[in-house]
Amino acid sequence: GSDRKARSQSPSYLTFDDIGGQHRAKNELKEALDFLIKHEEIKKLGIRPLKGILLTGPPGTGKTLMAKAAAHYTNSVFMAASGSEFVEMYVGVGASRIRDMFKEARTRAVKENKESAIIFIDEIDVIGGKRDGGQHREYDQTLNQLLTEMDGIHTADSPRVLIMAATNRKEMLDSALLRPGRFDRHIEVDLPDKKGRLHILNIHAKNKPLAADAQLESIAEETFHFSGAQLESVMNEAAIYAMRDETPFIEQRHLSQAVDKVMMGEKTDRESTK
Numbered sequence: 001g002s003d004r005k006a007r008s009q010s011p012s013y014l015t016f017d018d019i020g021g022q023h024r025a026k027n028e029l030k031e032a033l034d035f036l037i038k039h040e041e042i043k044k045l046g047i048r049p050l051k052g053i054l055l056t057g058p059p060g061t062g063k064t065l066m067a068k069a070a071a072h073y074t075n076s077v078f079m080a081a082s083g084s085e086f087v088e089m090y091v092g093v094g095a096s097r098i099r100d101m102f103k104e105a106r107t108r109a110v111k112e113n114k115e116s117a118i119i120f121i122d123e124i125d126v127i128g129g130k131r132d133g134g135q136h137r138e139y140d141q142t143l144n145q146l147l148t149e150m151d152g153i154h155t156a157d158s159p160r161v162l163i164m165a166a167t168n169r170k171e172m173l174d175s176a177l178l179r180p181g182r183f184d185r186h187i188e189v190d191l192p193d194k195k196g197r198l199h200i201l202n203i204h205a206k207n208k209p210l211a212a213d214a215q216l217e218s219i220a221e222e223t224f225h226f227s228g229a230q231l232e233s234v235m236n237e238a239a240i241y242a243m244r245d246e247t248p249f250i251e252q253r254h255l256s257q258a259v260d261k262v263m264m265g266e267k268t269d270r271e272s273t274k
């Protein structure tokens with residue numbers, strides 16, 4: 001599962017500085033996370049504890065990065081799962097997997113001497129889709145278990161648990177998930193604007209030798225509607241073109257070729273799914 005993958009990744013932490021663009025989303029997220037950090041004050045004022053944050057937006061815009069940075073920012077242990085992992089699980093297995101995940105989050109937090117844990121669930125729409133008229137009920141137990149666990153989170157609890165979930169289909173979510181005390185904070189993680197794209201290109205150019213003629217600025221200009229994930233691909237593909245050319249530096253033409261390649265790749269993907 002992706003939680004295992006996330007655990008073995010190194011270095012084990014990622015900060016908000018590693019995320020390009022997304023200023024508004026980062027600020028909104030930090031503001032929300034302060035509720036987790038300042039839990040004593042929150043409790044004294046009788047404010048409801050923050051239990052869930054929903055990240056919405058197109059694929060590849062950095063939602064997973066946001067969750068990882070959130071864990072570092074709040075000094076929490078990080079665990080991750082994807083809604084798609086629950087597909088084709090036998091009835092009851094999904095629910096017990098959710099139960100185990102919460103248990104493990106608390107155990108790990110205690111073991112690692114941390115006050116909180118963040119559980120990230122990508123593709124939440126797979127288990128949290130609308131429960132309309134008895135259709136698609138195969139994930140009901142899984143969703144119910146998630147809601148039960150979230151209802152069981154109290155401020156006094158130590159370690160505290162925060163659920164972050166991501167979806168690119170918010171309108172599909174069951175309203176039970178969006179009720180106060182559940183995922184009541186929503187943060188939009190949109191496609192980056194030109195400035196954001198340049199920031200992301202710079203982040204992914206850090207460990208790459210760029211030629212003097214390389215103009216990331218013009219690449220940012222050309223890549224309207226690209227996601228962060230696609231921009232990361234552009235930098236990677238450009239390096240591959242440089243290697244094929246046997247040049248020690250990544251030149252502007254390699255970058256341009258890479259933009260075309262990533263753009264074409266998207267087109268053929270779309271064509272084949274038509």
Ligand code: ATP
Binds near residue numbers: 018019059
């Ligand atoms: P999905 O919804 O498809 O799971 P996501 O929004 O969770 O996507 P991530 O998994 O966070 O996207 O991003 C995928 C990869 O794309 C990252 O590992 C990173 O290399 C790159 N990337 C995406 N967004 C950004 C960003 N804002 N800054 C830097 N890199 C980014």
